Every structure is written in structure tokens, then in C-alpha cells.
Amino acid sequence: MIARIAEQCFWLGRYLERAESTARVLQMTGQLALDAELPPEQCWMPALAIFGERGTFAALHGEQAEADGEAVQRFLTWEEGSGSSLVNTLFAARDNARSIREVVSRECWEVTNELYLWLGGEMGKAEYTHSRYAFYLHIRRMVQLCLGLSGSTMLHDTPLDFIRLGVVLERSGQTARLLDVHHHVFTGMNPGHLVVQTALWLSLLRAGSGFEPFMKSHSGRVTGDAVAAFLLLEARFPRSVRYCLEAANRYLRLLAAPEGQGQLGQESLARLAPLLDQLRPEALVGPEANLHALLTRMVEGTSELCQLIAREYFGKAMPLGTQVMGG
16 A cells, blocks of 8 residues: 555545534534523633634734634634634545545545535535534534445455544544643633532533433543543543554554564554553543643643654644645
8 A cells, every 4th residue: 555545545545533522512502602601702712722722813803702602603614714613624535535435435426426525515514504513513423424434335455444443533632622621711711500510521422422321331420530530541432542542552463564574664553652651541540640641741742643643644843833735
């Protein structure tokens, strides 16, 4: 498999997962803004922070606009100058899928292409105006359909492994950012009544698609510590940081050169090992526990791992935090 094909498979997975994550966060933030009776900036600022877009947004609209939910949604949905906007992310996903039609199944390509055309056409714009919740839900479902079809219509070989590797690494970073930003904001607030506190932590679970799995595996009061432990460490939940990094470890082992036949992939595996080692329950308890520091290490470590993968497998170095395909 040539490096160009591997790279585009990897980025296809990342872009699809990023689009689903952006739509989910915007969908759930809209619900939080309606239900939680919080100051608007405490609802919408985290959405920008999760995707690293506060600076770009402030340069275009000013910091005060962080309290304007409509401005934030337009920016993260339609802004061509934002690397995290849905219109740019889905364009990049479609462009990658089109470039590797020889390895991506017809069904995956059709769904990706249909979603991009819907977003840029009158139907998508009309849905955005009519029902923001339905608009973001449609994007989420179409991305999930595409990723599901990849597992049922593509050969389970190297191209699919690279797509799934991109998905789980993007998902790991997004979950860590989501948890870090919201946990910091929520714990620094004075929400008052217990019902309001519970609603805030449940909104974080919904933003991470973890509400039902959490409620099925936990009983009693919903607390920030319990939510953080679930999104970070739960090995059975496919969006937790631990689950995603363990999945990345499996895919990297499949893609690495067999023992005795070269060093391809060994550096990436070595970089991943200490990240997994830090994901232990004791990391969240005791006087030395620091959730923010741990999540920062997860975000930075995942980003560095992607750079190593680019160098080892694609023969290039990408700047940290890059939003688009290199080369």
C-alpha cells in the first residue's frame, strides 16, 4: 500500500470523526443553553475552546461574541476560515474519499458525497434555518452511517485499519478536550441547586455520547468525578480515552512491520505505551491527582503520536495541530 493512499485513509477517518464530534457538541450545547439557565458565554465559549477556535473566532467577531450562540454556531458550521467548521471538515472528508475511490467502498463514497452536497445545498441550509437540532442530528447520523458501512462493505485489511486508526485517535483527542474544557468550566461555577449541578454533568455526558452507557453502569448521584472517570477510563465505552487508545494500539500493531522485518511503526507504538500506562484509576485519586494535567498529556500525546505516524508511515512531518491534509 503506497503512503499517499494510507495517509488519505487515515485523514478520512479523522475528518469524519471530527465532523460528527463538532455536530454533536453544537447539538448538545444548544440544548444546554435552553435548559440550564446559564449565562450564554458559559454555554458557548467551551464549544469554541474544545476545537481550539477561540482565537480565530475572536479575531473575526470579538471576544464578546462568545456569548452569541448564533454567531458561534454559524462560525463552527459555515466559516470557511475555520479548520474545524463543518463545511471545511466535510469538504476535506469528501475530497479524501474521492481521491481513494479504488479502496473506499461505493457505499461509503456515496454517503460521504451525499452529506457534503446536502450541507452545501438548499436542503441543508433550509434544515439549519428550520431546526438546528435536526440539522446537527442529520450530520451525525450520516457520518455514523458512513463509518458503519466501512466495516460492512470494505475489505478488512490495511486501508480500513488506517481509517479506523484515524477515527480512534481523533476521538481520543476530542474526548479529552471535551472533558478538560467542560470539567474546568463546570467545577469553577456556582450552579447552586443539586438538580442544576446534575443537569450540567449529564449535559457533558450527552456531549460525549455517554449518557445512556453511564446511567446503565452507574447508580446514585451523578458527580463530576464519576463523569470524568467514565469518559477517561471506562474500557467498555467506545468513546472513552482509554478505549480509543487501546484500539489505536491494536491497529498500530497490525500495521507495524513484523518482528525481525524492520522498525516500521515501532516508534509510534513506543510513544503510545506511556499514554496507556497513565490511564489508571489511581491517576484520579490522592493528593497528587491532577485531572487537567492528565488530560493535557492525553491531548498533547495524541497529537504527537499523529505526527509520528505521519513520519513513519506517510514519509512526512505535519505541524502540530494541523487541520488539513499535508501534501
